[in-house]
Amino acid sequence: MSGFRLSGEQREYVRWVREVAGGLPSAGGRPGRVDRALIRSLGERGLLRGLFGPGEPPADAAAMRLCLLRETIAQLSTDAETALALQGLGSYPILQSGSPELVRRWIPAVISGEAVAAFALTEAGAGSDAAALQLRAERDGDAWVLTGEKLWISNAPDADIYTVFARTTPDAGARGVTAFAVAGASAGLSGEPLDMLSPHPIGRLVFDGVRVGAEAVLGEVDRGFAVAMRTLDLFRPSVGAFAVGMAQAALDATLTHVRERQVYGAPLAAQQAVAHRVADMATELEAARLLVYTAATAYDDGAEPDQQPRRSAMAKLYATEAAQRIIDGCVQLHGAAALRRGHPLEHLYRDVRALRIYEGASEVQRSIIARNLIGREYTR
Structure with missing residues (x-):
C-alpha cells in the first residue's frame, strides 16, 4: 500500500476495479488488431465508465480516479489496460471540446465498448512537434x-x-492546427496495421480527400494544439500509473520468486545483493507512485494550473523510466525463465518499453519540465 493516503471512497474504488477486472476474458483476436470482444467486456463491466467522471456524460474526467483505474488493471492485464486507456485518449477530446451532438453520438458508445476510439496526432515527420504537422484540412464551403x-x-x-x-493554416506552427472528430467509416479514409514489438493495435492512416462537416471541429479552428495538450495533461500522469501497475506486478512476482528459489542451499533472497536490489526497486516504485498521485491530485484540485504540464510530465517521465528499470531488474533476478515466451515478465518486459515513447517521449517530457522551470525563451 502506498504511503499516499487514499480516501475510503478511493480504496473502495480500487477494490471494486480489482474484483471486476479480475474476471476479464483473456485477450483474443489477431495480434496488432483491435480486440473488440475485450473492449465490449470492459464496457459491460462498467470499467470504461471510469475513464470519465461519475455521472452521465458530459461529466469531466477525474485524474486520480483514472490513475487508480489504470494502475489496478495494469497489475492484472496489460492488454485490458491498454484497450481501456486508448478508448479514453481517443474520446476525451470529444467530451472536452465537442458539440453536444458529438458527445451524445460517440461518448455513450465508447463507454459501452460498442465504439472504438483513437487519438491521431503523430505523423512520419511530426510527433510532439505540432508545428511540423502536414495533414491538411482545407475549407470547402461549410x-x-x-x-x-x-x-x-x-x-x-x-x-x-x-x-x-x-x-488548417499554413506556416502558422502550432497555432494553425485544428482538431476534428472523423468517423472511421468516412469515404477516403483507409489505413494498414503495423507489426510492432508489442502486439497492441498500431497503424497508419491515409486521408484521401476525407470530407467532414463543420460540426466535426473540436473546439476552435486553429486551436487544436490546446485540445491536444489538455488531453495529454490529463492522461500523462495515468501513463505513469500504468507503468506503476506493471512494475508492481513484476515486483510482486519477484518477491515470490526470490523467497522460493533455492540457490546454494538457501533462498535467493538470503543473498544480500538480491535483497538490496529488491529494496532499491521497491523504493523507486514507491517514489514513482507518489509522484503520479501528486500530479493527479493537483489536476483534480485545479491547483496552480500553469504548473500542471510540468507535474504531468514529471509523473510520466519518472514513472515510465522507473518501471523500465524495475522490470528489467525483476527479469534479471528471475533469470532465463523470464525470457521464455508466455512468461508474465516476458510480456511485461516487451510492453513497458513503449511507455517511454508514446504520449511524448522521455526527452520531450524533460523539455516540458525545463521550459516550465526556466522559461520558454531559454529552451528549445
Missing part, C-alpha cells in the same frame, strides 16, 4: 477536406472514431 497521412496511431486502422489533428 465543410473541410482532409488530405495526408498519420503514422503510429493506436487502434488504427480499426477505430470507429478518430480525434484527428490537421493543419
